[in-house]
Structure formats: C-alpha cells, structure tokens
Amino acid sequence: MSNQKMTPALTHDQKLDLYYFMQLNRQLEDRLVRLFRQNKIVGGVYSSLGQEAVSVGTSYALEPRDWLAPMIRNIGALLVKGFKPRDIFTQHMAKFTSPTHGKDGTSHFGDLKVRHVVSPISMLGDLIPVMTGVAMAGRYLGQNIVAMTWIGDGGTSTGAFHEGLNLAAQQRAPFVLIVENNQWAYSTPVARQVPIKNLADRAAAYGIASKIVDGNNVVAVYETTKTAVDECRAGRGPILIEVKTMRMKGHAQHDPAEYVPKAMFDYWKAQDPIARYESYLTEHNLWDPKKKSEIDARIEHELDADQKFAEESPLPPAETAEQGVYCEGCHTIEAEWRRPKQDVMPPASSEVAVWKVADFGAFVKTQAVATQHGNRPGHAPRHEPVLSAEKKESISGDEVAGPTGKNQPATGDVAAQVPLRVPFGRGPKDRSVELERRDKVAERPPRHNKPPHKRRRR
Ligand SMILES: Cc1ncc(C[n+]2csc(CCOP(=O)(O)OP(=O)(O)O)c2C)c(N)n1
Ligand SMILES: [Mg+2]
Known part of the structure; x- marks a missing residue:
C-alpha cells in the first residue's frame, strides 16, 4: 500500500502541533537539567536532546484509544499522550503532587484508565512482551487498538527483545516497535554492539515487516509510523521501525560523553530535528516569526507555571512511604470465565x-x-x-x-x-x-587375544 493512500496529509494545525510538542519536550528537559544542577531532582535525568522528533513523531501517529509504553528518553511521547509538564516536573522532584505521589524520581508512571500509557520498565526489552500482551488483549476485546513501545540500540541485544518480538510476530499482534538507534548505549557505539548495519534487518528473522526512517525528520517519522500503525490496525501484524538519530548528551547527567568523537556531535548538530523543522515550516510558508513567537511564549508560560507548581509542592509525608506499596484492596482482580464448565473439566479444545x-x-x-x-x-x-x-x-x-x-x-x-x-x-x-548395546556388540571388530605388550608392531 502506498504511503499517500494510507496516510492523510497532516493539517496545518497538526504541523504546528509537532513543533509545539518538540519544543515543549526540549525546553522542559532543559529545565530539568538546570533543576538537577540545583540538586532539586531526586532521580535521574536522561536527556533526549536531538531525539525529540522520534518521541513526538511516533506517538503523534497513535489514536487516543491506542496504547504506548515510553522508555526513559520518550518524555515527548508522554506530552503528546496528554501528560502535562507539571507531571514530569513533580515526578522528577519526587513531590507528593506527582503521579506516583513521590514514590519515584524518574518517569516510572503511567495511566491505564484515560491516556492508555503503561509505565516504563527499567529492564531493557521487557516492555516488548508486555505491550504485545496489551495488543493481544485489545484484539480479544475487539477494540481494534495498536500498542507501541520503544527500544534503544543497546536494548535490542536483550533476550526479552527476542522473546517478545517472536511472540508478537507469531501472534500477529497489532504492535509497533520503534527501535531508537541513537548510536550509543552508555559508551558503546552501535558498531561494537551488533555486526549489522541496520537494526531493522533483524525483523526478517521474525517474519515481520520493517522500515528505516531518518529520526531527525519529524514529518518522515510521523508518516512512516502512521502508515505502520494503520497497517497494523488492519491486521498486518507487528512492524519494526528503526529510527536513525543521535543521543546528543551523555547517558545521564553524570556522563560528559567524552568518548563520543567531536566530529560526530558536529555532524548531528547540523541535523538538529527542531532547527530542521523550523526551516521546513518557514520554507513551506506554514508560519511566520510572529506565529513562532506565540508558540514559544505559550511554551514558556506553561513551563513557568508548572515548574513553580512543582517547586512549591510538598514532599510526601513520611507516613505515606509504606502506603500503596502493596495492594490493600484497591484492586479487585477477578477472572471472567466465559467458557462453559464442560469445556474445561476435563480440558477440551473448542478448536477443530x-x-x-x-x-x-x-x-x-x-x-x-x-x-x-x-x-x-x-x-x-x-x-x-x-x-x-x-x-x-x-x-x-x-x-x-x-x-x-x-x-x-x-x-x-x-x-x-x-x-x-x-x-x-x-x-x-x-x-x-x-x-543399542546389542547392536554395538554385533558390530564390534574381533578382539585381540594377545595383551597389548605382546602384539606385533607394524
Ligand atoms: C536488561 C538490562 N540490562 C542493562 C540495563 C542497564 N542499562 C540501562 S540503560 C542502558 C543503555 C541502553 O542503551 P540503549 O538501549 O541504546 O538506549 P539509550 O540509552 O541509548 O536510549 C543500560 C545498559 C538495563 N536497564 N536493563
Ligand atoms: Mg542507544
């Protein structure tokens, strides 16, 4: 199916939306870095500088009914899915007003009820089987949803990546996997991680489709993902999309990334996704300096208000530390058995x-x-x-x-x-x-009747 047929062009407002979310993502993280240096951040800050087009372009292709599970560098996807900067600020500062009420200092939170976001799992790769399960559950329930998650280049080397993707492929789950190839896993470059040029090549081994896209071109990322999401929803099975991009900072705040050649940073700086998109919007007459200033001012205003809210929020009261750790009747998990009793006692298949x-x-x-x-x-x-x-x-x-x-x-x-x-x-x-022993006895050559030391040498 051709791209044009499947993917309706982005409207003017949607194109401005992409800029808004990428810039919001960048400015928000910039503030998190500053807060980290002021010792106001409790957890880690994992910069997605230079990767904003990936988080925003991919998640923008989903519908509200769809599900996603972000990884550490996908704050942009959380914003697209409807979380507010105050959720991210309060979460990183472990404030009582945060989505986890101060129980986590990074991005381990989600929203299963409204936004359909599964909390990140730190063990790399584990979200793949989990989101495959979400995709399958949606299919059983007839919801026609698509599930999406991200994995880094380093994360593709885990066993969970293989197990999860194989399960997704075999089940033809409506699941989109974004392989975020940012060239580095901690200090390991991709070339030292895998002996292949394109991580997307791995998809063939699972019998699933794959695509490769310029991860610093937000429109290309969106269009590629939207086509994949539509095909997935239509029942084509899982799709792997490799986005080529660059981690422009170290792994986290402690890491100055001195192992990255300067020329590499220079190359990718010239590919900056926001700068490129700004040129695109200008060249296509989609905005003017006034419109850009309006959007930038709106972002600054929102961030000012939400940062203030977070800084003024209290830390959690000490006595809440032990609350909400284990379920104390807050969830009722009951199996809904739909099969007739005679089907399961003794077990019998309803399949012919x-x-x-x-x-x-x-x-x-x-x-x-x-x-x-x-x-x-x-x-x-x-x-x-x-x-x-x-x-x-x-x-x-x-x-x-x-x-x-x-x-x-x-x-x-x-x-x-x-x-x-x-x-x-x-x-x-x-x-x-x-x-077998009898066979061997029958096949055996005749034994020597002299002991070895008396045998004639040849
Ligand atoms: C199974 C597992 N092994 C190791 C780690 C430790 N770890 C956290 S992030 C990271 C590097 C990940 O690199 P990559 O997948 O390329 O993602 P990126 O940091 O570049 O976004 C490692 C090894 C982990 N969280 N889970
Ligand atoms: Mg990486």
Whole structure:
C-alpha cells in the first residue's frame, strides 16, 4: 500500500502541533537539567536532546484509544499522550503532587484508565512482551487498538527483545516497535554492539515487516509510523521501525560523553530535528516569526507555571512511604470465565483440527544429505527422520491433509525406520540402551587375544 493512500496529509494545525510538542519536550528537559544542577531532582535525568522528533513523531501517529509504553528518553511521547509538564516536573522532584505521589524520581508512571500509557520498565526489552500482551488483549476485546513501545540500540541485544518480538510476530499482534538507534548505549557505539548495519534487518528473522526512517525528520517519522500503525490496525501484524538519530548528551547527567568523537556531535548538530523543522515550516510558508513567537511564549508560560507548581509542592509525608506499596484492596482482580464448565473439566479444545499441514515439518531431502555427509547406508543421521517411500511420495504431492485427512501416512512405517532416540540421562533399564548395546556388540571388530605388550608392531 502506498504511503499517500494510507496516510492523510497532516493539517496545518497538526504541523504546528509537532513543533509545539518538540519544543515543549526540549525546553522542559532543559529545565530539568538546570533543576538537577540545583540538586532539586531526586532521580535521574536522561536527556533526549536531538531525539525529540522520534518521541513526538511516533506517538503523534497513535489514536487516543491506542496504547504506548515510553522508555526513559520518550518524555515527548508522554506530552503528546496528554501528560502535562507539571507531571514530569513533580515526578522528577519526587513531590507528593506527582503521579506516583513521590514514590519515584524518574518517569516510572503511567495511566491505564484515560491516556492508555503503561509505565516504563527499567529492564531493557521487557516492555516488548508486555505491550504485545496489551495488543493481544485489545484484539480479544475487539477494540481494534495498536500498542507501541520503544527500544534503544543497546536494548535490542536483550533476550526479552527476542522473546517478545517472536511472540508478537507469531501472534500477529497489532504492535509497533520503534527501535531508537541513537548510536550509543552508555559508551558503546552501535558498531561494537551488533555486526549489522541496520537494526531493522533483524525483523526478517521474525517474519515481520520493517522500515528505516531518518529520526531527525519529524514529518518522515510521523508518516512512516502512521502508515505502520494503520497497517497494523488492519491486521498486518507487528512492524519494526528503526529510527536513525543521535543521543546528543551523555547517558545521564553524570556522563560528559567524552568518548563520543567531536566530529560526530558536529555532524548531528547540523541535523538538529527542531532547527530542521523550523526551516521546513518557514520554507513551506506554514508560519511566520510572529506565529513562532506565540508558540514559544505559550511554551514558556506553561513551563513557568508548572515548574513553580512543582517547586512549591510538598514532599510526601513520611507516613505515606509504606502506603500503596502493596495492594490493600484497591484492586479487585477477578477472572471472567466465559467458557462453559464442560469445556474445561476435563480440558477440551473448542478448536477443530482443520489446519492444512504441508509436510508435517519434515526435512524432505534427508536421504540425500545423509549420503552427502558420508553416513553409512541405511543409517540416518541423528535427529533427522527417515521417511518411508509412501511418506516421501505424499510429501512431494501438493499438500498433505492433517491427522484427520485421508492422506495421513502410515506412521508405523516411519517409526520403524527412525533410529532409536537416545534420551538424555537414560538409565540401564531403558530399552533403547539395551538394544543399542546389542547392536554395538554385533558390530564390534574381533578382539585381540594377545595383551597389548605382546602384539606385533607394524
Ligand atoms: C536488561 C538490562 N540490562 C542493562 C540495563 C542497564 N542499562 C540501562 S540503560 C542502558 C543503555 C541502553 O542503551 P540503549 O538501549 O541504546 O538506549 P539509550 O540509552 O541509548 O536510549 C543500560 C545498559 C538495563 N536497564 N536493563
Ligand atoms: Mg542507544
């Protein structure tokens, strides 16, 4: 499907919105850095300087019913989803007025009821299976939602990334994964992290679609994501989007990022997403200096008010430290069993086995390979089944029906030719051990009847 067909062009107001959110994101974080240096921040500040187009452009492609789970550098996505700067200020300052009432000092908060935001999980990769679950739940409930999360270049090396993406792919979950390739994971450059140029190439291994986009071009990021979200919603399955961008600061405030070559910073500074977008808006006559000043003033006004609110807010009363840690009846979690009792006692499937199975998963060229590798005739290599003549014939046909079909092979024949399985940890009572031992005895060359020291040397 072409981009144009799927993605309606952004309206004039929406284009100005993108600027507003990117600039709000940048100015807000700039203030967080200053507050951090004044020792007013309790947790960490993980700058997304230079990556604003990623958070804003991707999340802007979602509808209110959709779900997202941000990572540490996705404050912009929280703003797009409707959180206010005061939520971010109070949260980082661990104030009682914060979304977690001062229980967290960074961005570990969400809103499951209204904004559909799942709180970040610090263990990299873990949000992928979680958001896959959200996507699947939405499908079961018939909500036609899309779920989205972000993962850094470093985070793609985790086991959870693989497990989650495989689950999403197999379930064809309406799930969009943004791989935020900002060139660094702490002090490790991508080239030392993975032996491939594009992280998007990994999608092929899961059998899912992928796209690569310039992460510093907010319109391109939005359009690519919007197309992906629409396709996902239409049932195409998960999509991975790699956005190429650059982390313009260290990992967090403690890190001066001296390991980054200056030329690299210079290159990416010239690609600054906000400066580029400002030029775009000007070149396309979408604003004038007056409009820009109006938006900038609005941002400053909002940030002034919310920062003041946060600074004046109290820290949490000490006695609340132990409250809300464990659920004390605030949630009622009850399973809604919809299946009739006779379905589950004893367990029975409501599925009828009607799937067409092409070849039962067999490796059809087993014999040829066995000969090539010099195996003795009649002995199949371990782990590869030998197929009966009937089975081979039926497999080479168009399609073999499943176990209920009339073309079902004579499984007895196949079993007779499959070498005995050697189970791990087998014991002497295992029948296969006994039979194999007998075989070995029969095959063994005749024993020498002289002890080694009396044998003639050749
Ligand atoms: C499973 C796991 N391993 C290690 C960490 C520690 N850690 C936190 S952030 C980070 C670097 C992440 O780099 P990347 O995924 O590229 O994201 P970026 O910081 O560049 O946004 C690491 C190793 C973690 N949080 N979770
Ligand atoms: Mg990174």
